[in-house]
Amino acid sequence: MSNTFLSVDQARAWLLERARPLAGSESVELLAAAGRVLAEAVTATLNVPPHDNSAMDGYALRLADFGQALPVSQRVPAGSVPTPLQAGTVARIFTGAPIPLGADAVIMQEQAEVLEDGRVLLSGNPEMGQNIRLAGEDIADGQVVLKAGQRLGPADLGLAASLGIAKLAVRRALTVAAFFTGDELTEPGQPLSAGKIYNSNRYWLVTSLTALGCRVIDLGIIPDNLAATRVALAKAASEADVIITCGGVSVGEEDHVKAAVEAEGELTLWKIAMKPGKPLAYGRIGAADFIGLPGNPVSGFVTFEVLVKAFLAARQGGEAAKVVATERLPAAFHWDKPDTRREEFVRVRRELVDGHLQLVTYPNQGSGVLMSCAWAEGLVRLAPGQRVSPGELLDFLPLTRG
Amino acid sequence: MSNTFLSVDQARAWLLERARPLAGSESVELLAAAGRVLAEAVTATLNVPPHDNSAMDGYALRLADFGQALPVSQRVPAGSVPTPLQAGTVARIFTGAPIPLGADAVIMQEQAEVLEDGRVLLSGNPEMGQNIRLAGEDIADGQVVLKAGQRLGPADLGLAASLGIAKLAVRRALTVAAFFTGDELTEPGQPLSAGKIYNSNRYWLVTSLTALGCRVIDLGIIPDNLAATRVALAKAASEADVIITCGGVSVGEEDHVKAAVEAEGELTLWKIAMKPGKPLAYGRIGAADFIGLPGNPVSGFVTFEVLVKAFLAARQGGEAAKVVATERLPAAFHWDKPDTRREEFVRVRRELVDGHLQLVTYPNQGSGVLMSCAWAEGLVRLAPGQRVSPGELLDFLPLTRG
Numbered sequence: 001m002s003n004t005f006l007s008v009d010q011a012r013a014w015l016l017e018r019a020r021p022l023a024g025s026e027s028v029e030l031l032a033a034a035g036r037v038l039a040e041a042v043t044a045t046l047n048v049p050p051h052d053n054s055a056m057d058g059y060a061l062r063l064a065d066f067g068q069a070l071p072v073s074q075r076v077p078a079g080s081v082p083t084p085l086q087a088g089t090v091a092r093i094f095t096g097a098p099i100p101l102g103a104d105a106v107i108m109q110e111q112a113e114v115l116e117d118g119r120v121l122l123s124g125n126p127e128m129g130q131n132i133r134l135a136g137e138d139i140a141d142g143q144v145v146l147k148a149g150q151r152l153g154p155a156d157l158g159l160a161a162s163l164g165i166a167k168l169a170v171r172r173a174l175t176v177a178a179f180f181t182g183d184e185l186t187e188p189g190q191p192l193s194a195g196k197i198y199n200s201n202r203y204w205l206v207t208s209l210t211a212l213g214c215r216v217i218d219l220g221i222i223p224d225n226l227a228a229t230r231v232a233l234a235k236a237a238s239e240a241d242v243i244i245t246c247g248g249v250s251v252g253e254e255d256h257v258k259a260a261v262e263a264e265g266e267l268t269l270w271k272i273a274m275k276p277g278k279p280l281a282y283g284r285i286g287a288a289d290f291i292g293l294p295g296n297p298v299s300g301f302v303t304f305e306v307l308v309k310a311f312l313a314a315r316q317g318g319e320a321a322k323v324v325a326t327e328r329l330p331a332a333f334h335w336d337k338p339d340t341r342r343e344e345f346v347r348v349r350r351e352l353v354d355g356h357l358q359l360v361t362y363p364n365q366g367s368g369v370l371m372s373c374a375w376a377e378g379l380v381r382l383a384p385g386q387r388v389s390p391g392e393l394l395d396f397l398p399l400t401r402g
Numbered sequence: 403m404s405n406t407f408l409s410v411d412q413a414r415a416w417l418l419e420r421a422r423p424l425a426g427s428e429s430v431e432l433l434a435a436a437g438r439v440l441a442e443a444v445t446a447t448l449n450v451p452p453h454d455n456s457a458m459d460g461y462a463l464r465l466a467d468f469g470q471a472l473p474v475s476q477r478v479p480a481g482s483v484p485t486p487l488q489a490g491t492v493a494r495i496f497t498g499a500p501i502p503l504g505a506d507a508v509i510m511q512e513q514a515e516v517l518e519d520g521r522v523l524l525s526g527n528p529e530m531g532q533n534i535r536l537a538g539e540d541i542a543d544g545q546v547v548l549k550a551g552q553r554l555g556p557a558d559l560g561l562a563a564s565l566g567i568a569k570l571a572v573r574r575a576l577t578v579a580a581f582f583t584g585d586e587l588t589e590p591g592q593p594l595s596a597g598k599i600y601n602s603n604r605y606w607l608v609t610s611l612t613a614l615g616c617r618v619i620d621l622g623i624i625p626d627n628l629a630a631t632r633v634a635l636a637k638a639a640s641e642a643d644v645i646i647t648c649g650g651v652s653v654g655e656e657d658h659v660k661a662a663v664e665a666e667g668e669l670t671l672w673k674i675a676m677k678p679g680k681p682l683a684y685g686r687i688g689a690a691d692f693i694g695l696p697g698n699p700v701s702g703f704v705t706f707e708v709l710v711k712a713f714l715a716a717r718q719g720g721e722a723a724k725v726v727a728t729e730r731l732p733a734a735f736h737w738d739k740p741d742t743r744r745e746e747f748v749r750v751r752r753e754l755v756d757g758h759l760q761l762v763t764y765p766n767q768g769s770g771v772l773m774s775c776a777w778a779e780g781l782v783r784l785a786p787g788q789r790v791s792p793g794e795l796l797d798f799l800p801l802t803r804g
Contacts, residue, residue, distance in 0.1 A: 030590065031620075034609040048771050050594065079586030079626075081597045096586060096697075098597050138771030145773060153803040154613065155775035158606030158699055162599070162772055166591025184481030184498055188432065189568025192452065195483045195500045197564070204560030207436040211556065218433075224481075295498070297560055327729045328759070357730070369450050369540030370564055371547060373557035401555040 005271045008343050008381075012307055015282065018289070019314035022241065025169045030157045035213045036170035037318045038156075042146035044163050047136030052099040055131045059090040059112055059120055060103035066126055069119040076100060090120055099132055106131035139163070149319045151213070171317040176209050177236035177288075178202070179219035181229060181248040181257055182295060187221065200297045200370060201246035208304060208400050209244075212312055224248075229260035237264065237285035242315060244308070247295025249281040257281070261290050273384065275342040276367035277303045289315070298367040302345050305379065305399055327396045331380075332358035335388035342384055347376035350396065359394060373399070407673045410745050410783075414709055417684060420691070421716035424643065427571045432559045437615045438572035439720045440558075444548040446565050449538030454501040457533045461492040461514055461522055462505035468528055471521040478502060492522055501534055508533035541565070551721045553615070573719040578611050579638035579690075580604070581621035583631060583650040583659055584697060589623065602699045602772060603648035610706060610802050611646075614714055626650075631662035639666065639687035644717060646710070649697025651683040659683070663692050675786065677744040678769040679705045691717070700769040704747050707781065707801055729798045733782075734760035737790035744786055749778035752798065761796055775801070 006014070025039030054060065054076075061070065065088055073089035076082040082100035085091055091100050099106070108131065111124045139145060145163065146156055152168070160168060185199040186192055199221055209216045217240055222232045229248070236243040248257030249269060258281060261267040265285035269292075272280050276299040281292030291308055293300040313319075332353045338344065348359045359380060362372040378398040382388065408416070427441030456462065456478075463472065467490055475491035478484040484502035487493055493502050501508070510533065513526040541547060547565065548558055554570070562570060587601040588594055601623055611618045619642055624634045631650070638645040650659030651671060660683060663669040667687035671694075674682050678701040683694030693710055695702040715721075734755045740746065750761045761782060764774040780800040784790065 030605050031608055034612065046594070048773075050599065051597070078584060079597050096584075096599065133768075138766065138768065139773055146776065151803070153776075153801070154606040154610040155703060155772055155778070155801065157609050158602040158703065159772040159776040161590045161605040162602035162699065164588075164590045164592075164594055164600050166589070182480055182498075186566075187568070188563045188566045190566075192448070192566055195453070195481055197452065197498065198566050200560040200564035203432050203563040204556040206433055207559050208556040210436065297564065301557060301560065326759070327731075329729075357728070364540065366535075366540065370557055370561040371450075371541055374548065374555075374561040376557070399555070399557065401553070 005273060008272060008274050008306060011270060011272050011280065012310060015307060015311045016314055018282065019311050021317040022171045022174060022315060024172055026172050027167045027169055029167055030161055030165070033152050033157060033168045033170055034154065036152055036168075036173070037213070037316045038146055038148055038150050038152055039169040039171050039317065041144050041148045042160060042163075042165065042168065044139045044141055044143045044145055046163060047141050048139035048162060049133050049135055049137065051135050053133050054093045054095055054097050054099060054106045055133050056106055056108040057094050058106050058108040058131065059122060060085060060093045060099055060106050061090045061122065061126075062087060062102060063104050063126060063128060065090075066122060069115055069121045071119050074100065090122070104128055104132075149317060151318055173213065173215040174242065174312060174316045175217060175240045176214045176242045176244055176312070177217040177219060177240035178205055178209065178244050179222045179232050179236065180246050181222050181224055183224040185221050201293075201295070201300055204297070204301055204370065204373075205244065205246065205293075205304065209312075211400050212309065213316065214312065224256060226256045226259055226263075229256045230263055233260050233264045233285055233290070237288040240288055242289045242291065242312065243285065244291045244293065246293045246297075246300045249279050249292035249294065257292055261285065261292070265290065272303070272307075273342045274303070274306065275339050275344045277306070277345070278342075280307065296367050297370050298373060301370065301373050302379065305397070306345060309400065327398075328393045329357055329359050329396050331388050331390055331392045331394050333361045333388065334390065335361075335382065335386070338382060338385050338387055340385045344382045344386075345379045346382060347372040348380050348396065349375065349377045359396060407675060410674060410676050410708060413672060413674050413682065414712060417709060417713045418716055420684070421713050423719040424573045424576060424717060426574055428574050429569045429571055431569055432563055432567070435554050435559060435570045435572055436556065438554055438570075438575070439615070439718045440548055440550055440552050440554055441571040441573050441719065443546050443550045444562060444565075444567065444570065446541045446543055446545045446547055448565060449543050450541040450564060451535050451537055451539065453537050455535050456495045456497055456499050456501060456508045457535050458508055458510040459496050460508050460510040460533065461524060462487060462495045462501055462508050463492045463524065463528075464489060464504060465506050465528060465530060467492075468524060471517055471523045473521050476502065492524070506530055506534075551719060553720055575615065575617040576644065576714060576718045577619060577642045578616045578644045578646055578714070579619040579621060579642035580607055580611065580646050581624045581634050581638065582648050583624050583626055585626040587623050603695075603697070603702055606699070606703055606772065606775075607646065607648065607695075607706065611714075613802050614711065615718065616714065626658060628658045628662055628665075631658045632665055635662055635666045635687055635692070639690040642690055644691045644693065644714065645687065646693045646695065648695045648699075648702045651681045651694035651696065659694055663687065663694070667692065674705070674709075675744045676705070676708065677741050677746045679708070679747070680744075682709065698769050699772050700775060703772065703775050704781065707799070708747060711802065730795045731759055731761050731798050733790050733792055733794045733796050735763045735790065736792065737763075737784065737788070740784060740787050740789055742787045746784045746788075747781045748784060749774040750782050750798065751777065751779045761798060
């Protein structure tokens with residue numbers, strides 16, 4: 001067991017090195033694939049559009065026939081199969097409908113006059129190919145349209161559907177077991193006896209994991225002794241890919257979690273130079289990762305956002321390690337008393353101040369209560385000793401939302 | 403039935419005026435409340451922290467006794483109930499544990515030397531109240547901590563738990579029925595016969611609705627005739643708060659949806675000055691809203707993002723109409739051929755270009771295929787006729803993700 005002081009970047013890199021992407025995949029229906037991580041690239045097996053089709057409601061014609069009143073020789077709604085266009089006639093055609101063989105332009109219906117005898121007189125200056133979408137114009141057969149490792153959103157699923165794909169190969173869901181230690185913990189809804197506090201970590205952690213697409217095994221509060229903690233860990237390790245706990249990983253002697261992890265597997269304890277935050281444990285029990293977050297809810301929440309989210313994304317098989325695109329916004333606040341030894345993660349919102357979007361801080365940045373985290377939209381990361389004056393541009397890291 | 407040309411802002415305001423917030427609420431357990439809209443403000447009914455407690459592992463003392471070696475008269479782990487501190491002694495105390503009556507400071511264990519006889523010699527320059535978190539310091543009894551209308555995220559649920567609250571009053575889930583019309587539509591996984599296309603709208607729409615916290619009734623593809631459309635609408639109106647369909651709302655004569663809505667209720671058809679986009683229908687069938695999106699997948703997707711998302715958020719009882727905080731980023735592209743009559747919603751990503759986060763466009767901004775939407779992270783909104791040069795600051799509107 002080492003007891004090292006690490007920077008946030010060092011801790012992040014160390015964790016990401018150990019984040020073995022989940023092996024194996026499963027095939028799921030499109031509607032069940034939202035939020036899942038794609039296991040294999042998706043390649044188009046057809047052209048989009050599949051056939052030349054009309055971009056307008058109007059009339060398909062041979063340009064050579066333009067200028068004279070023309071009879072309507074067929075009617076082509078979307079979904080129908082046209083016959084070749086007879087010379088000297090037009091086809092009434094609708095948006096999305098296939099272009100009849102021989103037609104080389106579509107004139108929109110607003111430029112058509114239907115005569116009493118049913119013939120159609122077309123106006124405008126039609127060009128070859130006008131209002132015709134060509135087969136394969138948007139996606140060519142064989143083109144990679146979705147990359148392995150990406151998390152699937154609504155438009156991705158619509159795109160797969162448009163190619164006729166009904167199922168996608170996705171990484172299986174990462175299973176995360178969570179438990180909470182500390183004899184002072186009481187579940188909400190129960191009366192609070194003297195010296196006890198409510199277990200808040202369970203609620204932000206389980207819902208964050210769910211929002212990140214993990215399957216959660218929620219083991220609840222484990223009694224604060226070595227035997228019970230070992231039993232919980234062994235059970236969690238047999239069923240989960242990752243075990244996360246809150247509390248029990250600082251150097252205080254009342255903490256049984258580290259002894260239990262060492263008995264069941266191996267453990268590295270760190271102090272991270274971050275505020276809120278500081279203690280963090282990483283270990284292995286069998287094939288499962290163990291992550292021990294600080295028991296203080298604000299420290300745990302911020303440590304989870306800053307370090308553990310990226311680890312989980314990498315573990316899910318996603319594109320985790322890539323540089324996250326962060327927004328830079330001006331501070332609307334002074335920061336005069338920086339921590340000289342630790343990076344600070346200040347809870348902020350983006351608000352219109354003097355007509356400009358600016359970063360404002362929650363007044364009480366203490367780590368005693370989740371109020372600042374619930375209020376915040378994101379975090380601002382400040383280097384040790386960094387002061388901030390209004391107008392200074394700062395990186396904004398958005399928080400996980402439900 | 404009117405047939406009006408509206409700006410995007412006009413259409414948005416018109417829709418939001420008609421978005422009646424859902425009445426009624428239901429009480430749900432915290433872990434089921436993620437993503438739901440809070441129906442009533444949440445007020446703290448206790449102080450946080452509930453009692454004065456230690457911010458450190460260390461020793462609680464009376465400052466008057468500082469400077470001499472002191473025996474340990476009690477041991478106070480978190481969750482225990484201390485006895486009053488005997489004068490001339492210290493209490494061994496751990497993070498989160500209640501402060502014994504009479505103690506007025508905590509000295510951290512790193513500043514303590516335990517002598518051979520068990521007495522403790524404390525060092526440093528302790529001050530009154532040092533390392534003691536006061537009862538009510540973070541949240542005072544009676545304070546509003548969560549506002550009605552907010553969507554509940556992980557930190558909100560953790561905060562409620564820390565106050566002992568086990569259930570929250572949330573708006574019931576907005577029920578949205580979706581169906582799709584057009585005889586050219588084929589479900590993915592089925593063979594595609596000539597003149598047909600795959601139904602992609604179902605997949606981005608249903609998963610977007612789910613991501614936004616709606617309960618979805620997915621009626622699938624409805625045959626393209628008046629009778630079937632009327633049956634589908636009547637069924638949807640009896641079960642859902644909102645009905646959304648894709649296709650059938652343009653002025654083409656093959657569209658039965660508008661006739662069916664007019665037969666079952668009332669309808670307003672618009673042309674919106676937006677690209678992609680344009681046709682949009684809003685109606686009422688009984689107590690249900692009807693929204694008809696364009697059948698073109700890109701037009702439908704962008705119209706949903708730009709206009710319908712805000713409507714649904716307001717309908718859910720949430721804070722929809724408030725100004726959305728948008729990020730402004732420099733363009734890394736030229737935009738030389740603007741549409742002169744319609745606002746354009748360009749599909750973009752944020753990428754590091756020359757070390758700075760900039761907006762890049764998908765090369766093919768045609769509305770034929772969802773490729774641009776799947777590729778994109780967000781939209782950039784350009785006024786009619788607006789040209790863009792590299793470096794120009796543009797508003798970035800993020801898309802719904804899974």
